[in-house]
Amino acid sequence: MLAASDRDGSEGRDRTLLYFGWLTLFVYLATPAGALVDIQTSYLLKNQLHATATQISTFRLVTGIPVYVAFVFGLVRDQWSPLGLRDRGYFLIFAPVTAVACIWMVHLRFSYAGLLTGTLVAMLSFRFVAAAYQGLIALVGQEKLMSGRLSALWNVVGSVPVVAGAFASGYVSDHLPPQEAFFLVAMINLLIAALAIWKPASVFRRVYEAPQARATDFVGNVRRLLRHRAVYPAVLICFLWNFAPGAATPLQFYLANELHASDSIYSYYNGIFAAAFVPTFLLYGYLCKRVALNKLLWWGTIVAVPQMIPLAFIRSADLALVLAAPIGLMGGIATAAYLDLAMRSCPPGLQGTLMMLVDGVLALSGRAGDLLGSWIYNSDAAHGFAYCVIATTAVYALILAVIPLTPKALIATRDGEQAAGAEAGLPNESREAKPT
Secondary structure (H helix, E strand, C coil): CCHHHHHHHHHHHHHHHHHHHHHHHHHHHHHHCCCHHHHHHHHHHHHHHHCHHHHHHHHHHHHHHHHHHHHHHHHHHHHCCCHHCCCCHHHHHHHHHHHHHHHHHHCCCCCHHHHHHHCCCCCCCHHHHHHHHHHHHHHHHCCCCCCCHHHHHHHHHHHHHHHHHHHHHHHHHHHHCCHHHHHHHHHHHHHHHHCCCCHHHHHHHCCCCCCCCCCCCHHHHHHHHHCCCCCCCCCHHHHHHHHHCCCCCCHHHHHHHHHCHHHHHHHHHHHHHHHHHHHHHHHHHCCCCCCCCHHHHHHHHHCCCCCCHHHCCCCCCHHHHHHHHHHHHHHHHHHHHHHHHHHHCCCCCHHHHHHHHHHHHHHHHHHHHEEEEEEHHHCCCCCCCHHHHHHHHHHHHHHHHHHHHHHHHHCCCCCCCCCCCCHHHHHHHCCEEECC
């Protein structure tokens, strides 16, 4: 009987990973902020509609608003169950709405106003899809004690579109007409809706009945979110990790202006950099079952702090591409550990809210870090990029001061282990909550 139980448990975990593997891939390919749409939109604005740099910046700023306030969509996800199907209801409703918005933009024959309106509608509707996806994966990670493995899966599968987009950006622009790119994104959104019909028991059996899924009314949810001590270090760590003043625009300008590299070198660097994370994501999936999260947080951060330092010493574009691999490898454990921490830190019934809060914080910190980095880079013609690298390293080092603020019981266990006192403490956290 014990052997049969172990086998059933292993098969259930495999089905859970399979389900979230496909869902993650579709979500990352279908997002209107992803490479397929973003590449085509930028070329359309610049080459066909002759938009100015200010107009393009404004376009990105406005269409990015739903990402900046992503926690609102998470709150809605935690409060509302469309069609009585919870997360599957969001997939069934809002993925097709996103598809319709993409098709509508094609039939408008691409005007600035049409692209802006259509992209904003697509971004708004897809935030509900993202909230349902992230809330569900965090909830299952908590209930099944597999947030570490799901973090590794999320990061590995999510890297595929990023790497492909970095290497294929030029090819996509030259060989894939805008109409086909938008239709492709629409079709992938319809695949998400189709996937919602699949209801594997390993994922959905009693998933919304456990204490981790209990919520209360809107005011009560907000109050519990603010009072949940684990939220603050998790969000702050994610903010610091994505606040990298030297990683985006300053690096792009340094490669082009100082090292006289072609524009494609920056894309290739990003592709190699993103691909190099994958081996350490896989390593995290192995380690998280054998090593407690507190150690993985410390190990990952210590390795990641000097991640950008090699860039200060590059003197050729070829060397930048060579260094992209070890630089990426240095960040994989930290990235997976921080996402694992975020999933563990979700208050009961507020998985969507916290995960989407993290989503918005990552977007805002990335933009803010890039803005600061651009200012630092322009402040000194001779040493501006070196100062950006120093600033990035200093910000990463601050994470070491935040890790001790995380609740010790939350990070003291390995993936698959129940935290000491968790079963006793959970009802206290959700005493005022009721199932939704």
